[in-house]
Amino acid sequence: MTHPATDTPPNPLRKFDITGDEIDRVVGVFYARIRTHPTLGPVFAAHIGDWPSHEAKIAGFWRNAILREGSYNGNPMRVHVSTPEIQASHFPMWLDLFCEVLNAELPAEIAVRWDALARRIGEGFRMGVVSMRQPKDAPPTLF
Structure with a gap:
Protein backbone atom coordinates (compact mmCIF):
# COMPACT_ATOMS: atom_id res chain seq x y z
CA MET A 1 0.00 0.00 0.00
CA THR A 2 1.29 3.46 -0.82
CA HIS A 3 0.78 6.67 1.06
CA PRO A 4 -1.64 8.88 -0.93
CA ALA A 5 0.27 12.13 -0.40
CA THR A 6 3.64 10.79 -1.54
CA ASP A 7 2.79 7.69 -3.63
CA THR A 8 5.67 5.89 -1.93
CA PRO A 9 5.50 3.03 0.52
CA PRO A 10 5.19 4.28 4.11
CA ASN A 11 8.01 3.57 6.52
CA PRO A 12 6.92 0.51 8.54
CA LEU A 13 8.57 2.05 11.62
CA ARG A 14 6.42 5.20 11.56
CA LYS A 15 4.27 5.70 14.61
CA PHE A 16 1.12 6.69 12.70
CA ASP A 17 0.00 7.68 9.23
CA ILE A 18 0.98 11.29 8.59
CA THR A 19 3.08 12.96 5.93
CA GLY A 20 6.13 15.15 6.33
CA ASP A 21 4.19 18.01 4.75
CA GLU A 22 1.46 17.64 7.37
CA ILE A 23 4.08 17.73 10.13
CA ASP A 24 5.62 20.86 8.62
CA ARG A 25 2.19 22.53 8.44
CA VAL A 26 1.34 21.73 12.06
CA VAL A 27 4.71 23.02 13.26
CA GLY A 28 4.26 26.26 11.29
CA VAL A 29 0.75 26.88 12.62
CA PHE A 30 1.88 26.05 16.15
CA TYR A 31 4.76 28.53 16.10
CA ALA A 32 2.53 31.23 14.63
CA ARG A 33 0.34 30.72 17.71
CA ILE A 34 3.36 30.61 20.05
CA ARG A 35 4.53 34.01 18.82
CA THR A 36 1.27 35.58 20.02
CA ASP A 50 15.44 32.89 13.00
CA TRP A 51 11.93 31.46 13.17
CA PRO A 52 12.04 29.59 9.82
CA SER A 53 15.23 27.76 10.85
CA HIS A 54 13.78 26.93 14.27
CA GLU A 55 10.56 25.64 12.74
CA ALA A 56 12.51 23.50 10.26
CA LYS A 57 14.59 22.05 13.10
CA ILE A 58 11.51 21.23 15.19
CA ALA A 59 9.72 19.78 12.17
CA GLY A 60 12.80 17.58 11.76
CA PHE A 61 12.45 16.53 15.40
CA TRP A 62 8.84 15.48 14.84
CA ARG A 63 9.62 13.82 11.49
CA ASN A 64 12.22 11.77 13.30
CA ALA A 65 9.95 10.99 16.28
CA ASN A 75 19.79 17.50 22.35
CA PRO A 76 16.42 19.02 23.22
CA MET A 77 16.66 18.08 26.90
CA ARG A 78 19.91 20.00 27.28
CA VAL A 79 18.41 23.02 25.51
CA HIS A 80 15.34 23.07 27.77
CA VAL A 81 17.29 22.51 30.98
CA SER A 82 19.95 25.09 30.14
CA THR A 83 17.45 27.84 29.29
CA PRO A 84 16.51 29.36 32.67
CA GLU A 85 13.47 31.18 31.27
CA ILE A 86 11.86 27.82 30.51
CA GLN A 87 9.94 26.81 33.61
CA ALA A 88 8.19 23.53 34.42
CA SER A 89 4.90 25.46 34.47
CA HIS A 90 5.33 26.30 30.77
CA PHE A 91 5.01 22.71 29.59
CA PRO A 92 1.27 22.26 30.27
CA MET A 93 0.59 25.54 28.42
CA TRP A 94 2.81 24.43 25.53
CA LEU A 95 1.10 21.05 25.33
CA ASP A 96 -2.42 22.46 25.52
CA ALA A 108 -9.09 13.33 15.01
CA GLU A 109 -7.32 9.93 15.08
CA ILE A 110 -3.98 11.40 14.04
CA ALA A 111 -4.37 14.39 16.38
CA VAL A 112 -5.02 12.09 19.35
CA ARG A 113 -2.01 9.92 18.60
CA TRP A 114 0.36 12.87 18.06
CA ASP A 115 -0.96 14.57 21.18
CA ALA A 116 -0.26 11.42 23.24
CA LEU A 117 3.30 11.31 21.90
CA ALA A 118 3.82 15.03 22.53
CA ARG A 119 2.54 14.72 26.09
CA ARG A 120 4.93 11.84 26.84
CA ILE A 121 7.87 13.78 25.43
CA GLY A 122 6.77 17.04 27.07
CA GLU A 123 6.39 15.38 30.46
CA GLY A 124 9.90 13.99 30.10
CA PHE A 125 11.24 17.47 29.37
CA ARG A 126 9.28 18.96 32.27
CA MET A 127 10.62 16.32 34.65
CA GLY A 128 14.13 16.90 33.33
CA VAL A 129 13.86 20.64 33.96
CA VAL A 130 12.64 20.02 37.50
CA SER A 131 15.19 17.36 38.42
CA MET A 132 18.23 18.96 36.80
CA ARG A 133 17.60 22.32 38.45
CA GLN A 134 16.99 21.16 42.00
CA PRO A 135 19.81 21.27 44.56
CA LYS A 136 21.92 18.13 44.54
CA ASP A 137 21.12 17.24 48.17
CA ALA A 138 17.38 17.91 47.87
CA PRO A 139 14.92 15.01 47.84
CA PRO A 140 13.44 14.31 44.41
CA THR A 141 10.39 16.28 43.36
CA LEU A 142 7.63 13.81 42.45
CA PHE A 143 4.97 15.91 40.79
Whole structure:
Protein backbone atom coordinates (compact mmCIF):
# COMPACT_ATOMS: atom_id res chain seq x y z
CA MET A 1 0.00 0.00 0.00
CA THR A 2 1.29 3.46 -0.82
CA HIS A 3 0.78 6.67 1.06
CA PRO A 4 -1.64 8.88 -0.93
CA ALA A 5 0.27 12.13 -0.40
CA THR A 6 3.64 10.79 -1.54
CA ASP A 7 2.79 7.69 -3.63
CA THR A 8 5.67 5.89 -1.93
CA PRO A 9 5.50 3.03 0.52
CA PRO A 10 5.19 4.28 4.11
CA ASN A 11 8.01 3.57 6.52
CA PRO A 12 6.92 0.51 8.54
CA LEU A 13 8.57 2.05 11.62
CA ARG A 14 6.42 5.20 11.56
CA LYS A 15 4.27 5.70 14.61
CA PHE A 16 1.12 6.69 12.70
CA ASP A 17 0.00 7.68 9.23
CA ILE A 18 0.98 11.29 8.59
CA THR A 19 3.08 12.96 5.93
CA GLY A 20 6.13 15.15 6.33
CA ASP A 21 4.19 18.01 4.75
CA GLU A 22 1.46 17.64 7.37
CA ILE A 23 4.08 17.73 10.13
CA ASP A 24 5.62 20.86 8.62
CA ARG A 25 2.19 22.53 8.44
CA VAL A 26 1.34 21.73 12.06
CA VAL A 27 4.71 23.02 13.26
CA GLY A 28 4.26 26.26 11.29
CA VAL A 29 0.75 26.88 12.62
CA PHE A 30 1.88 26.05 16.15
CA TYR A 31 4.76 28.53 16.10
CA ALA A 32 2.53 31.23 14.63
CA ARG A 33 0.34 30.72 17.71
CA ILE A 34 3.36 30.61 20.05
CA ARG A 35 4.53 34.01 18.82
CA THR A 36 1.27 35.58 20.02
CA HIS A 37 0.93 33.64 23.28
CA PRO A 38 1.17 36.06 26.24
CA THR A 39 3.34 33.76 28.39
CA LEU A 40 5.19 31.50 25.97
CA GLY A 41 5.73 34.03 23.19
CA PRO A 42 8.27 36.16 25.08
CA VAL A 43 10.20 33.07 26.25
CA PHE A 44 10.57 31.81 22.70
CA ALA A 45 11.23 35.26 21.24
CA ALA A 46 14.13 35.78 23.65
CA HIS A 47 15.94 32.77 22.20
CA ILE A 48 14.81 32.39 18.60
CA GLY A 49 16.17 34.89 16.15
CA ASP A 50 15.44 32.89 13.00
CA TRP A 51 11.93 31.46 13.17
CA PRO A 52 12.04 29.59 9.82
CA SER A 53 15.23 27.76 10.85
CA HIS A 54 13.78 26.93 14.27
CA GLU A 55 10.56 25.64 12.74
CA ALA A 56 12.51 23.50 10.26
CA LYS A 57 14.59 22.05 13.10
CA ILE A 58 11.51 21.23 15.19
CA ALA A 59 9.72 19.78 12.17
CA GLY A 60 12.80 17.58 11.76
CA PHE A 61 12.45 16.53 15.40
CA TRP A 62 8.84 15.48 14.84
CA ARG A 63 9.62 13.82 11.49
CA ASN A 64 12.22 11.77 13.30
CA ALA A 65 9.95 10.99 16.28
CA ILE A 66 6.97 10.02 14.11
CA LEU A 67 8.28 9.00 10.69
CA ARG A 68 11.71 7.76 11.81
CA GLU A 69 13.41 9.85 9.10
CA GLY A 70 16.60 10.50 11.03
CA SER A 71 16.05 14.15 10.21
CA TYR A 72 16.93 15.67 13.58
CA ASN A 73 20.28 16.17 15.23
CA GLY A 74 20.24 17.84 18.60
CA ASN A 75 19.79 17.50 22.35
CA PRO A 76 16.42 19.02 23.22
CA MET A 77 16.66 18.08 26.90
CA ARG A 78 19.91 20.00 27.28
CA VAL A 79 18.41 23.02 25.51
CA HIS A 80 15.34 23.07 27.77
CA VAL A 81 17.29 22.51 30.98
CA SER A 82 19.95 25.09 30.14
CA THR A 83 17.45 27.84 29.29
CA PRO A 84 16.51 29.36 32.67
CA GLU A 85 13.47 31.18 31.27
CA ILE A 86 11.86 27.82 30.51
CA GLN A 87 9.94 26.81 33.61
CA ALA A 88 8.19 23.53 34.42
CA SER A 89 4.90 25.46 34.47
CA HIS A 90 5.33 26.30 30.77
CA PHE A 91 5.01 22.71 29.59
CA PRO A 92 1.27 22.26 30.27
CA MET A 93 0.59 25.54 28.42
CA TRP A 94 2.81 24.43 25.53
CA LEU A 95 1.10 21.05 25.33
CA ASP A 96 -2.42 22.46 25.52
CA LEU A 97 -1.66 24.93 22.72
CA PHE A 98 -0.06 22.16 20.67
CA CYS A 99 -3.14 19.98 21.19
CA GLU A 100 -5.40 22.82 20.00
CA VAL A 101 -3.37 23.10 16.80
CA LEU A 102 -3.35 19.34 16.26
CA ASN A 103 -7.14 19.20 16.65
CA ALA A 104 -7.63 22.11 14.25
CA GLU A 105 -5.21 20.87 11.59
CA LEU A 106 -5.49 17.08 11.53
CA PRO A 107 -8.06 14.29 11.47
CA ALA A 108 -9.09 13.33 15.01
CA GLU A 109 -7.32 9.93 15.08
CA ILE A 110 -3.98 11.40 14.04
CA ALA A 111 -4.37 14.39 16.38
CA VAL A 112 -5.02 12.09 19.35
CA ARG A 113 -2.01 9.92 18.60
CA TRP A 114 0.36 12.87 18.06
CA ASP A 115 -0.96 14.57 21.18
CA ALA A 116 -0.26 11.42 23.24
CA LEU A 117 3.30 11.31 21.90
CA ALA A 118 3.82 15.03 22.53
CA ARG A 119 2.54 14.72 26.09
CA ARG A 120 4.93 11.84 26.84
CA ILE A 121 7.87 13.78 25.43
CA GLY A 122 6.77 17.04 27.07
CA GLU A 123 6.39 15.38 30.46
CA GLY A 124 9.90 13.99 30.10
CA PHE A 125 11.24 17.47 29.37
CA ARG A 126 9.28 18.96 32.27
CA MET A 127 10.62 16.32 34.65
CA GLY A 128 14.13 16.90 33.33
CA VAL A 129 13.86 20.64 33.96
CA VAL A 130 12.64 20.02 37.50
CA SER A 131 15.19 17.36 38.42
CA MET A 132 18.23 18.96 36.80
CA ARG A 133 17.60 22.32 38.45
CA GLN A 134 16.99 21.16 42.00
CA PRO A 135 19.81 21.27 44.56
CA LYS A 136 21.92 18.13 44.54
CA ASP A 137 21.12 17.24 48.17
CA ALA A 138 17.38 17.91 47.87
CA PRO A 139 14.92 15.01 47.84
CA PRO A 140 13.44 14.31 44.41
CA THR A 141 10.39 16.28 43.36
CA LEU A 142 7.63 13.81 42.45
CA PHE A 143 4.97 15.91 40.79
